Amino acid sequence: xxxxxxxxxxxxxxxxxxxxxxxxxxxxxxxxxxxxxxxxxxxxxxxxxxxxxxxxxxxxxxxxxxxxxxxxxxxxxxxxxxxxxxxxxxxxxxxxxxxxxxxxxxxxxxxxxxxxxxxxxxxxxxxxxxxxxxxxxxxxxxxxxxxxxxxxxxxxxxxxxxxxxxxxxxxxxxxxxxxxxxxxxxxxxxxxxxxxxxxxxxxxxxxxxxxxxxxxxxxxxxxx
Numbered sequence: 001x002x003x004x005x006x007x008x009x010x011x012x013x014x015x016x017x018x019x020x021x022x023x024x025x026x027x028x029x030x031x032x033x034x035x036x037x038x039x040x041x042x043x044x045x046x047x048x049x050x051x052x053x054x055x056x057x058x059x060x061x062x063x064x065x066x067x068x069x070x071x072x073x074x075x076x077x078x079x080x081x082x083x084x085x086x087x088x089x090x091x092x093x094x095x096x097x098x099x100x101x102x103x104x105x106x107x108x109x110x111x112x113x114x115x116x117x118x119x120x121x122x123x124x125x126x127x128x129x130x131x132x133x134x135x136x137x138x139x140x141x142x143x144x145x146x147x148x149x150x151x152x153x154x155x156x157x158x159x160x161x162x163x164x165x166x167x168x169x170x171x172x173x174x175x176x177x178x179x180x181x182x183x184x185x186x187x188x189x190x191x192x193x194x195x196x197x198x199x200x201x202x203x204x205x206x207x208x209x210x211x212x213x214x215x216x217x218x219x220x221x222x223x224x
Contacts, residue, residue, distance in 0.1 A: 021144040022058045024194065024223025029054070031198075031219035033068050035077070039211035042109065042127065046070045046077055052219060058095075059087050072108075079105040085137065093141040099153060101133040123166045130159040133182065144190065151184040155204075180206035188221070196221040 029052040036045050050068030064083040070076060083101040090096055110125035135153025142148075156179045163172040186200030198219040205212040 023056070023147070023188075023196065025055060025057050027054050027056070027196070027221040027223050028052070029198065029219040029221045031068075031217050033215060033217045035213065035215040037211065037213045042211075044075075044077075044107070044109075046072070046075070048072075048077065054221075057087065059089055061086050062097075074111040075108055077105065077107045079103060087139075095139040095141070097137045097139070099133065099135045099137055099151065101153070103129075103131050103133070105129050121166060123164070126163045126165075128159065128161045128163055129157060131155050131157050135182070146190070147188040149184075149186045149188075149200075151182075153182045153184075155180055155182055176210070178206040178208045178210045180204065180208075180210075194223045196223065 030049065031052060032047065032049050034045075034047040037043065048068055048070035050066060052064060052066040054062070054064040056062040056064070062085050064081070064085075066081040066083070067079070069078045081101060081103045083099065085097040085099045087095050087097045106126055106128050108124060108126050110123070112121070112123040114121050133153045133155040135151060137149060137151040140148045157177040160175040160177055161172050162175070163170065182202060182204040184200060184202040186198065189197045189199075191197055198221055199216070200219075201214075201216040203212075203214050
């Protein structure tokens with residue numbers, strides 16, 4: 001909340017600096033992340049790495065594709081995100097952009113490997129989630145070295161399922177698909193002409209209070 005108030009105060013002051021060096025329209029980014037997820041009987045904390053490609057002109061259509069994993073053998077998390085947006089310049093250094101996005105995640109929550117009557121039983125349990133988002137972003141560019149952004153989105157889970165695999169057999173169960181909101185905040189700092197550091201955080205919660213999630217990411221963007 002403190003960061004949101006700081007950004008809002010900066011925005012209302014009205015920056016007069018002219019931005020003469022826009023970011024490169026394409027960036028590729030290795031990144032690290034931390035995630036905390038909590039619901040009634042499913043809670044985890046994990047971190048890992050990933051990558052991201054983004055096409056983001058100063059004005060017009062852009063998109064982002066991202067993938068992350070925690071590389072844990074018995075508790076693996078894999079998540080992919082697709083993001084489409086359109087930028088409108090509403091002031092010299094203020095841009096808004098409608099957003100449409102989807103994410104798919106698969107998280108292994110249990111692993112057993114045991115022998116029963118000379119038969120090896122391998123049992124893995126996964127939670128799979130597919131979610132759609134729609135919202136609005138606001139980017140502030142005070143000078144050639146920094147960019148600030150705030151995003152607010154509404155979402156709905158389109159698919160929630162618990163999947164069980166025992167050796168070569170699969171079965172599962174679907175769960176309710178709640179709706180909620182997601183708030184994101186971030187800053188991009190220029191390092192060199194082609195490299196940028198991108199730090200962002202998010203908070204997610206369902207309206208029905210089924211679950212909440214907090215996380216952060218740090219990416220090193222390479223422009224081309």
